[in-house]
Amino acid sequence: MELTLLGTGTPEGLPRPGCPCATCALSVGPAARAATAVLVDGALLLDLTPGAVLAGARAGHSLSGVRQVLLTHPHDGPAVELPPGLPAAGRVPDGRELAVISGHRVRAVPMDAPGTGYEVTGPDGARLLYLPPGGAPAGLGSGAGGQLPYDVVLADVPGRPEALARLRASGAVGPATDVIAVHLDHDTPPGRELERRCAAVGARTVPDGTTVVVGEYRALPQVPRRTLVLGGARSGKSYEAERRLAPFPEVVYVATSGSRDGDAEWAQRVGLHRERRPASWRTVETCELVPLLEDGDGPPLLVDCLALWLTDAMDRAGAWDDSVWETGGRTELRERTGALVAAVRATRRTVVFVSNEVGAGVVPATTSGRRFRDELGRLNNAVAAECEHALLIVAGQALILKP
Structure with a gap:
């Protein structure tokens, strides 16, 4: 034909x-x-x-x-x-x-x-x-x-x-x-x-x-198995990630934000995200990403976002406190991030990660704020290294970091 x-x-x-x-x-x-x-x-x-x-x-x-x-x-x-x-x-x-x-x-x-x-x-x-x-x-x-x-x-x-x-x-x-x-x-x-x-x-x-x-050989577009989408606040990074998986059925949307009782503005943000996602997608609210990545037979994952995952990881490690950070918090956090990066490297699932790019912003005024910024930069670096594709969203425009 x-x-x-x-x-x-x-x-x-x-x-x-x-x-x-x-x-x-x-x-x-x-x-x-x-x-x-x-x-x-x-x-x-x-x-x-x-x-x-x-x-x-x-x-x-x-x-x-x-x-x-x-x-x-x-x-x-x-x-x-x-x-x-x-x-x-x-x-x-x-x-x-x-x-x-x-x-x-x-x-x-x-x-x-x-x-x-x-x-x-x-x-x-x-x-x-x-x-x-x-x-x-x-x-x-x-x-x-x-x-x-x-x-x-x-x-x-x-x-x-x-x-x-x-x-x-x-x-x-x-x-x-x-x-x-x-x-x-x-x-x-x-x-x-x-x-x-x-x-x-x-x-x-x-x-x-x-x-x-029809039938003539040509290299068809290959969907990247692992993609990292970076961007600042309201840059359009989440929309870009959702658009990439909209043509796929049974996507699992992994919300690392959890729920915040009594925060009406946060509930409104979550609601807007849910409304624009296809009805066929399933939402999982968790920061336990390693088991999801290890399930090689599951549908594509959209993880939004790594910054909130890191916030939870720092909470668990007590890494916000300077004394805890020096006496074991640093080690515990590095172990958690290391396990996540290893799971990203080994996963067989199609997955799109969303994360904040914070390195170009104002230097935080507190030690804990600077610690979070530095650890998120390290996490973004490590995850990007394990992804076939990475892009930065600025004002809704995509800049390709890894083709």
């Missing part, structure tokens, strides 16, 4: 007409994206968009061989004129199958939002899943249901990460599935930042006009 992506952008295109935002300002020339449309083996056209014939010609393909045109979503703008020679555009009802004269079989996949997804099986047996903008499959079962992985999935990865989570949970997306982000909008900065965000969840982007040969 051969797929030519005539466009990879939102239905309005990118840049959006008349939009003054920074992403649209940067989405010019090679970074511009037409509305998403896919030509399958020169015979099946998924979504009819303005300029489809010209887009095909630029990609080195003619639309003269198209035998079927299928729509996935209603067009809010004026009707798109059907180019001469193309068959009338239509839509397959949910759950129904269509046999195309070219030998392709198409099944309409129900969505949880307006629109239709299509599963396409080529004459060679290759399988494609194409999802509409803003849509995720509805009614998928679990992996025990025997769902075979698709060869290629085209989906709105930045806009609907939970769609990818559902596909992974059902077995429809496996390690060898080529996930390509389409329907790209101006909510995500273009260029390297878009590539980084997609690669972090096991997907990739391609320019308009790219032809993908």
Whole structure:
């Protein structure tokens, strides 16, 4: 099966007409994206968009061989004129199958939002899943249901990460599935930042006009097994960590903060964190990280955060008191942090750690405050050394420390 992506952008295109935002300002020339449309083996056209014939010609393909045109979503703008020679555009009802004269079989996949997804099986047996903008499959079962992985999935990865989570949970997306982000909008900065965000969840982007040969070997994005996300207060570090795991099912969110009775402001902070996390995630409030890391068969972990874990460790060691620190507190704390770092090194789980970067702030006024700052710096150093990937978040922007 051969797929030519005539466009990879939102239905309005990118840049959006008349939009003054920074992403649209940067989405010019090679970074511009037409509305998403896919030509399958020169015979099946998924979504009819303005300029489809010209887009095909630029990609080195003619639309003269198209035998079927299928729509996935209603067009809010004026009707798109059907180019001469193309068959009338239509839509397959949910759950129904269509046999195309070219030998392709198409099944309409129900969505949880307006629109239709299509599963396409080529004459060679290759399988494609194409999802509409803003849509995720509805009614998928679990992996025990025997769902075979698709060869290629085209989906709105930045806009609907939970769609990818559902596909992974059902077995429809496996390690060898080529996930390509389409329907790209101006909510995500273009260029390297878009590539980084997609690669972090096991997907990739391609320019308009790219032809993908299903089954052709290519190095697929590998999700780092251990990631450390650093940042200051309100830098966006927790949001970055959550976004990295949003396309994965059954994530365990490890809250090291615990509960603070009578602190309404803290309860509000915790509540806001819970509201933005997917409902499928499970929350565990604990500072006992070593047993979780040693469980190699568990789902991905998001540990937020190491600074609060260190606070608990210093509490247990009595490390805030100068005399205790000198008579055994230092040794006990180093043993605790050493055990954690060893567990990070040995873990087989996918895990994202969040921690505060405090080295650039004001020097604390107290001995215990300076001790905490120094020990957190040492802990961040040690954990970063054991992680395949590390990044620093500043004002919501990611600086890659370890690619």
